Amino acid sequence: MDRGIKGGVLWTTLALLLVPNVSVEEICPRGCSCFSTGAAKCLGPAITDIPVGLPVLTNLLVMIQTEMHVINERSLANWDKLLRFSLTYSHLHSIHPKAFQVAPQLKSVKLSFNDLSTIPAGVFLPLSTLEQLHIDSNKLTIITPDMLEGLVGLQDLDLKSNKLSDLPSHIFNGLTNLTSLNLGRNYIKTLPPNIFNALVQLRNLSIYNNELESLESGMFDSLVNLVELKIHHNSISSFPPKVFWSLTNLERLTLSSNRLESIPEESFYHMPKLIQLTLYKNPLLSLSDQLMGFMPEMMDFYLYATNLTTVPGNLFANMSGLVALNLHHNDHLKDLPSDLFCCLPNLYKLSLRNNKLEKLLPHIFSNLTSLSILLLQENNLKDLPRDIFHGLSSLSQIDLRNNALKTISGDSLSLSSNATKVGLSGNPWNCTCNIRGLVKWIKQNEHLVLDREDVKCDSPVYQHRHTLWSLDEDVHFKFCDTIMTESYKTTENNLFETVALLTTPTTRVEQTETTSRAQDTTPQETTITATTATTTTTTSVITSSSTVTPSKAPSAHYNSDSFRGKLVLEQGPEYVHHNVLNGWVYVWFLPSDTVLTGFLMSLHILLVATAFFLILATLYGMHRLTEKMERLNAEYECLLEGQKTAY
Incomplete structure (x- = not known):
């Protein structure tokens, strides 16, 4: 059965x-x-x-x-x-x-x-x-x-x-089991402080896209189970310091697109479960050092489109779980504290794009061991510390486009093996010797520089618009390691001077005095070595002295016979001219590019030939004009003779 x-x-x-x-x-x-x-x-x-x-x-x-x-x-x-x-x-x-x-x-x-x-x-x-x-x-x-x-x-x-524009204070009193309430996209300007008192089970509250101007003290005190609070896109200009303190279970809070110029101290204390916080699109002028409480679960933080010029160094110190930090589109943000990213071991994406950053401190990213995406484009960065990206073993994408960078070390871009993209275009790259390391790195990592066709030289003039990857080591940087020497004898009565002659725009002068100045009257032998270095200018004025600064040395000395001693200059890529003025030696360099020189010479010959042709044409025109005048004079005389005969 x-x-x-x-x-x-x-x-x-x-x-x-x-x-x-x-x-x-x-x-x-x-x-x-x-x-x-x-x-x-x-x-x-x-x-x-x-x-x-x-x-x-x-x-x-x-x-x-x-x-x-x-x-x-x-x-x-x-x-x-x-x-x-x-x-x-x-x-x-x-x-x-x-x-x-x-x-x-x-x-x-x-x-x-x-x-x-x-x-x-x-x-x-x-x-x-x-x-x-x-x-x-x-x-x-x-x-x-x-x-x-x-x-x-x-x-x-x-x-x-x-x-809806107005809600009675006891409107929700009978809804004690309510877990989700959406009042968004209405015209609500004010909310009674006790309007949510009966909603002890509420988990999601949305009041976004209204016309709220402020939050009342105690209005969220009964919402102890609230998980999400959306109050973005209102007109909130202020709220009480402790208005969120009862929300100990809150995970998401959106305060973006309001009118906050400041936020009260300790506003975000007692919120240990917060995962997401948005403060963007507020006209914030400053943030308090005592603003963020313990938030180990925080994963996404949005702070962009504000009027901040800097942020507190401890702003993210209590957010050890942060994964994505969006600190971009702040039109006045020029400075970042050195310890700002001290405590973010899990940060995966950092967006600092479209700010006004002019510099970054050497070790500002050193603790971001999990960082994979770093966005620095559209700033005013003029230089980067040599080791700024060292230690970022997970870094796979970095964007440096549209800054004011003239050169960076190739070693700075030593990325991990899983690197996928590097953006370098839109910078005024100075293609002198200092750019060699970057050029070499680009050639070795062409697959990473997706915009390499737009990574172009801005200076010097003869390199303008050349792509960095097209620069050749044997052609464009062949004289970067040239060493020139100048030796001469001088006595105790003469000042010890050094004139640094350069083979590339601006060099570092290393002086080595083989025999120190003695108190006797015997001549001293001095050898000076000038070694080229990689910096960026096109005209140099160099004078140095081992004992007396040039500004204090009498100008007559530079016209003395000892100064006009033997001058040895190794062949380099520039024509050199110098003048002596007020005790300073002005050294001027004119680049001698073969193609450019040939072009200028051809242009000169063409101009001379054109001028010669114009002179010949003018002489021929004058000759023809003279003949015409003589013929007219003869005809005129014949006419006069005919008139006399008629009379």
């Missing part, structure tokens, strides 16, 4: 599993789709009321873009199994006060995107088990407590995108 029952149950279960979950159009009214799961969907302007002929077991009815403008007293009658009813995008404008008395079993009612301007008092009173009510995107101008009367089991209430 038992075995037979078990076998029957097994076969019945198997048969049910084999029944396909398909549309049952043959028993569904026109304009609707019915499904074996109990769901039905009706669509189109031909539908003016709930269609007759729907399966009696329908538990979910969705009606979209219909011509059902009124829910009358009997619309929902005879649907005992119906649990979820949705009528949207149908220009619904009226609900009969007794419309839901015939369907007290409903769990969900959605009347979104209609034309409701009012709701009858007590219309939802029979729906004591209703869990979800959406009346968003209508034309409601007022909500009173009796409109929501009887909804003791309601958990989700959506009133967004209406025309």
Whole structure:
């Protein structure tokens, strides 16, 4: 007996599993789709009321873009199994006060995107088990407590995108089981301080896109279970210091797009579970050192489009779990404290783009061991410390585009093996000797520099618009290691001077005095070595002295015979000219590029030939003009002779 029952149950279960979950159009009214799961969907302007002929077991009815403008007293009658009813995008404008008395079993009612301007008092009173009510995107101008009367089991209430401007303080007092409340996209200017007192179970509260000007003290004190609070896109200019302190379970807080110029001290204390905080698009002028409490779970922080010029060094010190930091688009942010990123071992993305940063301190990123994406584009960075990226073993993407960089060390860009992208274009690169390391790095990592065709020289003039990757070591940097020497003898009565001669624009002068100055009168032998280095100018004025500064040395000495001693200059890529003026030796360099020189010489010859041709043309024109004048004079004389003969 038992075995037979078990076998029957097994076969019945198997048969049910084999029944396909398909549309049952043959028993569904026109304009609707019915499904074996109990769901039905009706669509189109031909539908003016709930269609007759729907399966009696329908538990979910969705009606979209219909011509059902009124829910009358009997619309929902005879649907005992119906649990979820949705009528949207149908220009619904009226609900009969007794419309839901015939369907007290409903769990969900959605009347979104209609034309409701009012709701009858007590219309939802029979729906004591209703869990979800959406009346968003209508034309409601007022909500009173009796409109929501009887909804003791309601958990989700959506009133967004209406025309609400004022809410009574006890409007939500009967909704003690509410977990989600959306008041966004209305015209609310103020909220009573005790309006949320009854909502002890609330987890999600949205008041975004309203006209709130301030937050009242204590208004969130009862929301101890709140997880998400959205109050962005308002006009909030101030709030009490401890207004968020009771929200110890809060995980997401959005305060962006308001009018905050400052934030009270300790505003974000006692929020250990906070995961996301947004403060962007506020005209913030400064932030307090005592602003952020213990936030080890924080993962996303947004602080952009403000008026901040700097930020406190400890701003992120309590956010050890931070993964993404968006500190960009701050038009006045010029300076970052050295310890700002001290305590972010899990940071994956750091965005500092579109600020006004002019420099970065050497070890500012040294503790970001997990950093993978670093965005520094659109700043005013003029230089980068040599080791600024060292130790960032996870760094795979770095963007340095559109800054004021003239050169950086190739060693600075030694990235990890999983590097994918480096942006370098839009900088005024100075393609003298100092750029050699970067050029070499680009050639070795062409696959990383995706914008390499736009990474171009800005100076010197003869390199302008050349791409860095096209510069050749043997051609463009062949004289960078040239060493020149100058030796001469001098006596005790003469000053010891050194004139540094350069083979590239600006060099570092290393002086080595082989024999120190003695107090006797014997001549001293001195050897000076000038070694080229990689810096960036096109004209140099160099004078140095080992004992007396040039400004104090008499100018007559530079015209002395000892100064005009033997001068040895190794052949280099520049023509050198120098002048002596007021005790200073001015050394001028004219680049001698072979192609450029040939072009200039050809241009000179062309100009001379053109001038010669113009002179010949002028002489020929004068000759022809003289002949013409002589012919005219002869004709004139003949005319005069003819007139005399006639008389």
